[in-house]
Amino acid sequence: MKVDEFEVSRRVEEFKSAIQKAGAKLTHQRLIIFQEVASSLEHPDAETVFRAVRKQIPTISLDTVYRTLNFLSDLGVVSSLSPCRERMRFDANLSRHHHYVCLECGKVMDFKSMELDEITLPVSAMENGSIVSTHVEVRGICNLCLKRQTEKTD
Amino acid sequence: MKVDEFEVSRRVEEFKSAIQKAGAKLTHQRLIIFQEVASSLEHPDAETVFRAVRKQIPTISLDTVYRTLNFLSDLGVVSSLSPCRERMRFDANLSRHHHYVCLECGKVMDFKSMELDEITLPVSAMENGSIVSTHVEVRGICNLCLKRQTEKTD
DNA sequence: CTGACTGCAAACCCTTTGCAGACCG
């Protein structure tokens, strides 16, 4: 299963204009790698992208794929599932709660929400399989990091 | 900031009974490590736990901390934030959507939900800092893995 | 042309594992 063709080319156009705006170079490798991610429904990892891209550019290296994926991520045209460059983290709070994750420092803060707890999942979510847990992940920049950024600008 | 004392001892009691029920041994190291995680509000990583625990058991090794955290996780008395033993995954779908993550095979499936999109976050979440994105993460065992499990049992 | 990008290889970091001795129950 692939993302439909029109959507892919729309994404590619967005990518091209983003790369231009950033003053970066549109290389063959970057284009092919982006196309691969943009047309996949499976949230591929670097290795998977690498294997797929190698069919079109047999000489490409895994490092370039890594570098390019990070580049695309910084550019904002792809996102990474779970800001998980980090180490594994543990939590002994087993009651139902949600997370606020700081994209800058990685800190995770809990919050509760009755409204969120009461929500019913759409059928499209349920039919994927059994459900063990449901929680909301909010990402942003925490107050401490925001403050730090303002101080730098001064 | 620490978790309040009563809550910690409640969690420790639960831990003790869980370890007994599992027929595992309650060692000094396990107790101290669990206490540390249970009294922290910061979702510590292995390194952080290690540094804290070393104050009480100076000879403890980082490996033991890792082993114990995984043990606690298998025991079900702590959970790990984001099932992220895995590699990093990327997504070029920037429109608002949510994820169903299979705990078994790691596959991630998208789903949409108007109801979820319309939700307003509680103040306690907003006041942590700026908000970049909000999405729901549902964890479970996907149909394919469920089927695989049934086949094994047969 | 020139600085940014790529491929190669080696380093890096977090995490896991094999082993022998120590300790819980």
Added chain:
DNA sequence: CGGTCTGCAAAGGGTTTGCAGTCAG
């Protein structure tokens, strides 16, 4: 006492980085 658990050290796997050559703009 027996089997589990710990500490040590070394390996493992994913990811990043330094370097020199290459290529887009």
